[in-house]
Amino acid sequence: AQSVAQPEDQVNVAEGNPLTVKCTYSVSGNPYLFWYVQYPNRGLQFLLKYITGDNLVKGSYGFEAEFNKSQTSFHLKKPSALVSDSALYFCAVRETGNTPLVFGKGTRLSVIA
Amino acid sequence: DAGVIQSPRHEVTEMGQEVTLRCKPISGHDYLFWYRQTMMRGLELLIYFNNNVPIDDSGMPEDRFSAKMPNASFSTLKIQPSEPRDSAVYFCASKPGQFYTEAFFGQGTRLTVV
Numbered sequence A: 001a002q003s004v005a006q007p008e009d010q011v012n013v014a015e016g017n018p019l020t021v022k023c024t025y026s027v028s029g030n031p032y033l034f035w036y037v038q039y040p041n042r043g044l045q046f047l048l049k050y051i052t053g054d055n056l057v058k059g060s061y062g063f064e065a066e067f068n069k070s071q072t073s074f075h076l077k078k079p080s081a082l083v084s085d086s087a088l089y090f091c092a093v094r095e096t097g098n099t100p101l102v103f104g105k106g107t108r109l110s111v112i113a
Numbered sequence B: 001d002a003g004v005i006q007s008p009r010h011e012v013t014e015m016g017q018e019v020t021l022r023c024k025p026i027s028g029h030d031y032l033f034w035y036r037q038t039m040m041r042g043l044e045l046l047i048y049f050n051n052n053v054p055i056d057d058s059g060m061p062e063d064r065f066s067a068k069m070p071n072a073s074f075s076t077l078k079i080q081p082s083e084p085r086d087s088a089v090y091f092c093a094s095k096p097g098q099f100y101t102e103a104f105f106g107q108g109t110r111l112t113v114v
Helices: none
Strands: A003-005 A010-014 A019-021 A024-026 A032-038 A044-050 A056-058 A064-068 A073-078 A087-094 A107-112 B005-007 B010-013 B019-024 B031-038 B042-050 B053-056 B065-071 B074-079 B088-095 B109-113
Touching (some): A003 A087, A019 A107, A032 A064, A032 A073, A044 A056, A044 A064, B005 B088, B010 B019, B019 B109, B042 B065, B053 B065
Parallel strands (some): A010 A107, B010 B109
Antiparallel strands (some): A003 A024, A019 A073, A032 A044, A032 A087, A064 A073, A087 A107, B005 B019, B031 B042, B042 B053, B065 B074, B088 B109
């Protein structure tokens, strides 16, 4: 069965500093990996995905993620954090093309001015 | 497109009452998913449909929960009778049929059962 782990419930970072939100996954075949962001009282918004190809994926709002097959990780990164990046971030995995996403528990990012 | 539309945004009901949550997916999307979000369990898949047909309802917690998709533009999630432990945010999401596309989420319905 597929699963996702986000080891940190909360990440705090100062504005302007780089940020990393961690994600590891477990699937039996090739992983299809996604990051979503949730702002207060809103639905989930898609940030980026890895399907195949380049291990570094660029997405919305300056975010990027690096796929590492040997470490089964897909960490979300941004070179310079903004206060407006403060939100709940979810990593998700899908084992085949059209099966539902399986989500991690989420990591709350707080960017402090 | 207006995106995935859910109604109501908030629902407060008394224990034992029937609750119906509604979802209008994005036009042309072949897949529709219902998720539930709680602090304790995070985001859980309840059920999903492909071309209006339920594919997997193994996430539906009890027989009190039922979901329908009578046509491509409408789905409902019904809880009867409702219980306080059903309090959560319920999300609907839809996805095109092409492989590896992302799902698009509605803004959710916050359900409170008192």
